[in-house]
Amino acid sequence: MDGEDEDGEDHDARDLLEDLLMRLDWKNWLRSPTSRSSGSTSDPAASTSPAGFPRRRPVILIGVLLALVLATGGTLSLRSAHDTALNVVGLPSDGKLGASLVRSGTFEVTGAEGDQLKGTEVTLDERPLRTRAVRAGTLSVDLGDIKDGHHELRVTHPGSWPGGDTEVVRKLTVDTEAPHLKVSDTKAGGFHRPVTVRGTADGARRISVAGRTAKPAKDGAFAVRLPRPPGRTTVTATDAAGNTTRRDAELTVHRPLLKAVHVSAQGWASDALRGPVMKMLKQKKINAVQLDIKDELGEIGYDSKVPLAKSVGAAKGYYDAKKAIKEIHAAGGTVVGRIVAFRDPILATKSWKSGHRDRVVRTPGGGAYNGGSYGELSFTNFANKEVRRYNIDLAAEAARLGFDDILYDYIRRPDGPMAKMSFPGLGDTTPEQSIADVVGETRAAVRKHDAFLGVSVFGIAVDRPKEIAQDIGLLAQEADYIAPMIYPSHWAKGEYGVSDPNAHPYPITKRSLAAFAQQTRPTDAQIVPWIQDFSLGVSYGDKEVRAQLDAARSDGIDGFLLWNPGVRYHAGALD
Structure with missing residues (x-):
């Protein structure tokens, strides 16, 4: 085509000029002619360049350039033979x-x-x-x-x-200033209901929550709708320059009102003990049964498939977990599975004998710590990764089986001076933080199966967190509810200004629970107290049990867990 021919001619002319300039060493051409030696007047026209071309003044180069420009229709673009694309x-x-x-x-x-x-x-x-x-x-x-x-x-x-x-x-x-992010408290209606995360993010272009994204409004307000609450998650705000701000968000699913009684694994296997409990459930005096998963002996009530439970011989199979859960659900109740965490004589003894001695609480000299009234080799080491994983695996397994709650007990260190104990693997963290971390890991594991997590704690822990490594403020951040064991018989005389707590269940219950409510107020954790339904020094019946329930209600606490190690309860107190 004509256009192509013209382009070709222009291209050839440009290439010719560039080649010419390179050969002529144009930088020397631009210099004025100079004498080769002092006193001589060489004729510039006679001088030649290294390429063999006559050396002339710059006007010759200019003439050549103009001629070529005219020859190419004024489209010549002069380029270096070594142009660089940056x-x-x-x-x-x-x-x-x-x-x-x-x-x-x-x-x-x-x-x-x-x-x-x-x-x-x-x-x-x-x-x-x-x-x-x-x-x-x-x-x-x-x-x-x-x-x-x-x-x-x-x-x-x-x-x-x-x-x-x-x-x-x-x-x-x-722009190095990150967005200003605020996340509103979010309460979900249930594990399977959609939830919307809201807040403000000034300066953000994008909000991300649990894999979902949204664009904030002009005023920074945002709302991200999730198909179901993921539990603890992270909200990320990103601006146009890529600056990010992150905030943890707890999507709270409050456990419905819990009114339960404790039933041991062997108690559930007994018709004489199971029958009255189911009667209370059907009469709606209670709405849940607390059934032991792992008890104070380290025995697991059902046939657990957790490998460590099998290897140490802890799985006893006293009851069929799926069958028990189905029966309780059919009667309109929920099932709370209790796991005695670190008081575990079976795991401690087997571990010590098999050489896995870091699973056990040690003395500074390397021996096994004597748990006082609990005996030697009664407590496992909460800082040991295998011990932690064992309890978390049991909790996750139980949640998969259909337990509605997991309730930790003995989630603590042994009694006694810290100077006499050693916890291999603890590192630089504190016992209180380490135990709270176990609770947080467990909650994440059971939440995947729509189960709640509770933590049983000593009454003294509310104002003496280092006594047994139970920091209520830390634990309340990691659990759905705290279950204080505020049994009147366990308080010393004079506690909370009560001269004889065991003989006066109402004031000691009211005052101690008020302290727990104060400690947990900054969190979303509920309080579900353990109520004494047994006699120890003072005979307890309907009146004494009811006094504790009334005291809890006066503090705004309606839920409860009744404890009787023999699984025999005063149903009249619940009328």
């Missing part, structure tokens, strides 16, 4: 730099394959930046101290003739 790598295409990129402090400039980029200059607001060659055709550039605001980045590679420089100019906007 690329800026590592800076966003929109020029917006956030805090993470500013912290990294470097980016790269690359040229065409084989280019050495020798002589390339990089400036920021006309201030030279430090560069270094990292490989052929690549420079690493140090941004240096760059402030928030607008900047101009300029990369210049020198060409081999005037006007032949290659240059890249970038406008940069530096």
Whole structure:
């Protein structure tokens, strides 16, 4: 085609000119003729260039250039034979730099394959930046101290003739301030109901929650709807420069009112003991049964498939878990599975004898710690990864089987001075934090199966957290509810100003639970107290049990767990 021929002619003319300029050494041509030696006046026309061309004044070069321009229709574009295609790598295409990129402090400039980029200059607001060659055709550039605001980045590679420089100019906007993120408290209606996470994120362009994203409104308000509450999750706000702010969000699913009685594994296997409990459930005096999963002996009531339970012989199979759960559910109740965590003579004894001695609470000298009234080899080491995993695996297994709640007991260290105990694996953390971490890990594991998590605690823990490593404030952040064991018989005389707590169940219950309510108020954890329904020093019947329930209600606490180790309860107290 005609156009193609013309283009071809232009291309040939340009190539010819470029080749000519290279051969003529144009830089020398631009210099005025000079004498070869002092006192001689050589004729410039007689002088020749190294390429064999006559040396003339610049007017000759200008004439040649004009002639070629006219010959190509004025379309000649003079290029260096070694033009460099510059690329800026590592800076966003929109020029917006956030805090993470500013912290990294470097980016790269690359040229065409084989280019050495020798002589390339990089400036920021006309201030030279430090560069270094990292490989052929690549420079690493140090941004240096760059402030928030607008900047101009300029990369210049020198060409081999005037006007032949290659240059890249970038406008940069530096913004290192992260979005201001606030997440509202979120309460879900149930494990299987949708929930909306709300809050504000000033300056954010995108909000992410549990894999879902949303764009904030102009005022920063956002709402992200999730198909179901994921439990604890993270809300992330990201702005245009890539700055992020993260906030943990607890999507609370409150456990419905819990009114339960304790039933041991062997108690459930007894018709004489199970029958009255089921009668109370059908009469709606209670709405749940607390059934032991692992008890104080370390025995697991059903045939657990957890490997460590099998290897140490802890799974006893006193009852069929699925059958028991089905029976309780059919009667309109829920099932709370109790796990005695670290008081575990079976695991402690087997571990010690098999050489896994770090699973056991030790003495500073390396021996087994004597648990006082509980005896030697009665407590496992809460800081040991295998012990922790054992209890968490049992909780997860029970939740999969259909237990509605997991309730930890003995989630603590043994009684006695800390100086006489050693917990291999504890590291730099405190016993209180380590135990709270176990609770948090367990909650995440059972929440996957729509189960709640409760924690049984000593009454004294509310104001003496180091006594047995139960920090109520920490535990309340990790559990759905706290179950204080505030049995009147277990308080010393004079506690909370009550001269004889065992003989006065109402005031000791009211005052101690008020302290727990105060400690847990900053959290979403509920209080579900253990109520004494047994006699120890003072005979307890309907009146004494009812006095404790009335005291709890006066503190705004309606739920309860009745405890009787023999599984015999005063149903009249619940009328």
